[in-house]
Amino acid sequence: MINLILILAVLFLAFNNGANDNFKGVATLYSSKTVSYKKALFWATTTTISGSICSIFLAKSLLKNFSGKGLVPDVLLLNPIFPISIAIGAALTIFIATKSGMPVSTTHALVGSLFGVGFMAVGNEFNFKKLTDAFIVPLLTSPLLASLCAVVLYYLFSTTRKKLGIKxxxxxxxxxxxxxxxxxxxxxxxxxxxxxxxxxxxxxxSETYSNRILGVSSQKIVNFFHFISAGAVGFARGLNDTPKIAGILLIITSVNSNWSLFAIALVMAIGGILNAKKVANTMSNKISAMNFGQGFTANLITSLLVSTASFNGLPVSTTHVSVGSIFGIGLVNQSADYKTILKIVTSWVLTLPIAAIISGFIFYTFKL
Structure with missing residues (x-):
């Protein structure tokens, strides 16, 4: 019975992850009017599932990181109440953010839940050093790095375009x-x-690219690579997020990790299809206005950074990287909405303590 509760809690987390995260990779496609909302959502769902399946083979280290191993004594990891509290606490935090239309980080919510439950359970025995080195530092640096890379790469692409005579x-x-x-x-x-x-x-x-390259319209070339880059972000998100959520199930030795990854991928997709509209509007229309080339640049940075982190077992947030990239482009084209950015950053700051409080309270209640 307790294992069934754990499985349902993890699937609830996967559903809310999909609702909040699924559209982030294709937000630039929708905001630049390259494709419709339905087509963008279909592309996001397809590529995310592909990344989730590939995580079975390519991102096993993230699976272990989010089991809590190394943060708390191993004996606590054998207690089913520990992962159940983490899953429910993180899921409720993301659910609240999704209803508010705020693109928060599942990684951030999981880290907050790990801390809340771990500290409630073992107090000062909690490994604060590993929490900082393995989780907090990557989460803090990734959006700043994404913004910087987006600015640099955009200037590089813009200079190249002008030299090629594309107007x-x-x-x-x-x-x-x-x-x-x-x-x-x-x-x-x-x-x-x-x-x-x-x-x-x-x-x-409404800006379009004139001229032709090797007889092909430069606008069509940009649209093609923009579309592919959006899919790459979806793939990277599936690769990075799925093992984080599945790691909570490692306590159930009878559950095959490959099948759990597949089930989580499916539920994430359903969550995105049914409940992504509010966050999609925030990501697409409220952070920065972008044309086709700028959208491609933001997606390219996001997919490269998140994929690299996944292969190296670093728990970065697709949300942080994606918003950071879009904001970087907004700085260049001077269309960044600082009021929206402030709201998003505030929601990021609040995610960790809210998740910690909710999950800690749930653990305490179960323990009683």
């Missing part, structure tokens, strides 16, 4: 206003339809 073209939008003018002086009213044209400047998503 950005903008448009003016002509909006026709029609209205009826009624003459009531006569017995039979005269209705006259008048119209006017209003000139309006378009947003950055």
């Amino acid at each position: 950005k073209e903008s448009c003016l939008c002509l909006i026709e206003d029609s209205y009826a003018k009624i003459n009531c002086n006569s017995f039979v009213s005269d209705v006259k339809i008048e119209s006017s044209l209003t000139i309006s400047s378009c947003t950055s998503v």
